[in-house]
Amino acid sequence: MHPIPLRVTHWVNAAAMVCMIMSGWMIYNASPLFPFRFPVWATLGGWLGGAIAWHLAAMWFLAGNASLYLVFRLASRYHPERTPLQRIAYRVVFALFLLAVASGLGLWKPVQLQVLTNLFGGYEIARRVHFIAMAGISAFALGHILLALTQPRTLLKMVIGP
Amino acid sequence: MKLSDHRQAIRRVERRLLLKRGLSLGALTMLTGCNLNDGDAVDRALFAMSKWNDKVQAWLFNPNRLAPTYTVAEITQPFPFNAFYPEDDAPDIDASDYALEVSGLVADKTPWPLTRLRSLPQQSQITRHICIEGWSAIGQWSGIPFRTFLEKIGADLRAQYVGFKCADRYYSSLDMATALHPQTTLALDFGTTPLPQKYGFPLKLRVPTKLGFKNPKHIVAMFVTNDYPGGYWEDQGYNWFSGS
Numbered sequence: 425m426h427p428i429p430l431r432v433t434h435w436v437n438a439a440a441m442v443c444m445i446m447s448g449w450m451i452y453n454a455s456p457l458f459p460f461r462f463p464v465w466a467t468l469g470g471w472l473g474g475a476i477a478w479h480l481a482a483m484w485f486l487a488g489n490a491s492l493y494l495v496f497r498l499a500s501r502y503h504p505e506r507t508p509l510q511r512i513a514y515r516v517v518f519a520l521f522l523l524a525v526a527s528g529l530g531l532w533k534p535v536q537l538q539v540l541t542n543l544f545g546g547y548e549i550a551r552r553v554h555f556i557a558m559a560g561i562s563a564f565a566l567g568h569i570l571l572a573l574t575q576p577r578t579l580l581k582m583v584i585g586p
Numbered sequence: 587m588k589l590s591d592h593r594q595a596i597r598r599v600e601r602r603l604l605l606k607r608g609l610s611l612g613a614l615t616m617l618t619g620c621n622l623n624d625g626d627a628v629d630r631a632l633f634a635m636s637k638w639n640d641k642v643q644a645w646l647f648n649p650n651r652l653a654p655t656y657t658v659a660e661i662t663q664p665f666p667f668n669a670f671y672p673e674d675d676a677p678d679i680d681a682s683d684y685a686l687e688v689s690g691l692v693a694d695k696t697p698w699p700l701t702r703l704r705s706l707p708q709q710s711q712i713t714r715h716i717c718i719e720g721w722s723a724i725g726q727w728s729g730i731p732f733r734t735f736l737e738k739i740g741a742d743l744r745a746q747y748v749g750f751k752c753a754d755r756y757y758s759s760l761d762m763a764t765a766l767h768p769q770t771t772l773a774l775d776f777g778t779t780p781l782p783q784k785y786g787f788p789l790k791l792r793v794p795t796k797l798g799f800k801n802p803k804h805i806v807a808m809f810v811t812n813d814y815p816g817g818y819w820e821d822q823g824y825n826w827f828s829g830s
Contacts (some may be wrong), residue, residue: 455720472719473823474632480825481635533651534716535795536646537829542654547722549715 452476653794690809693740749815
């Protein structure tokens with residue numbers, strides 16, 4: 425039985441992640457790091473100003489929700505049943521999440537949080553770390569969604585619980 | 587209609603433009619189930635979050651925290667040109683004709699020709715210019731510490747805003763705390779020579795604690811005020827504080 429806090433935080437996280445990634449892709453397009461741009465249909469915000477507005481709004485929901493999930497996991501007796509592969513995958517994506525948030529904060533506040541930015545080796549390296557973390561999280565999300573779709577019972581369980 | 591009414595109307599139109607430009611597939615999936623006329627509500631929510639971020643940034647801003655500085659060897663060569671128009675359209679200003687207009691909550695409203703500006707103490711910095719687009723470049727600027735200039739003209743340092751008007755129709759504004767930051771500089775030089783036309787001749791405000799678009803070039807007038815002056819990009823929906 426998936427407890428309610430697990431299900432709620434899961435879907436809020438999914439929505440927030442989609443907002444962060446799609447708006448992030450539009451921000452990337454304004455000054456690409458690599459020789460490609462993301463297709464406009466896959467972006468959120470319409471223009472750079474809009475994309476940044478979405479990105480810096482959704483980040484609060486992402487972080488707030490992740491904090492609630494952390495409290496839930498520490499305070500409850502809920503233990504997910506996971507295969508060894510799943511355990512590795514979730515640990516990796518959690519580490520990527522921390523990297524994405526930390527590098528993102530270093531990019532947002534390279535002067536006020538310069539200690540953090542410098543941990544990454546400066547602004548330009550933080551940019552690349554942020555992109556790589558996004559790529560890793562996106563790869564995880566793709567695999568995660570495909571696996572859930574091949575086992576629709578799991579999808580149902582994450583909505584209604586049992 | 588009064589000018590202030592015009593400004594309100596323009597902002598309303600521009601906010602709808604923020605929405606219209608946001609109606610990509612991405613935005614539509616977010617609005618699934620909502621009446622599309624609720625788009626104004628989405629815009630209002632985004633603006634509210636931007637104002638919230640202004641508060642957070644002001645709280646985070648430490649007037650004693652300096653932007654990192656670099657060596658001459660680290661200066662980006664060539665330093666990029668960036669504006670809302672192509673390089674050929676950068677304004678051509680005659681130095682002999684020029685004087686910075688000063689107005690608002692200040693004691694001395696005498697204009698400042700370049701020779702008078704250069705008679706004030708100068709400071710130099712090599713700092714990273716970070717554009718809202720994401721790219722950055724390290725450059726060297728020299729000029730008058732802006733705090734020194736504000737004190738010289740008898741500005742009311744308790745006022746909320748300093749606004750700037752530029753020769754290329756650009757305009758922007760700062761919070762007073764940032765205006766008084768030790769690295770905020772009324773720049774006359776780029777490198778060791780006067781600002782080239784493409785980098786803002788004859789006067790630019792260098793603010794290494796904010797994003798690049800808050801560093802106006804070709805400044806022709808500045809004013810101290812408690813009325814929110816906005817900015818060229820800020821009025822289109824970019825975050826106003828945009829602190830680094």
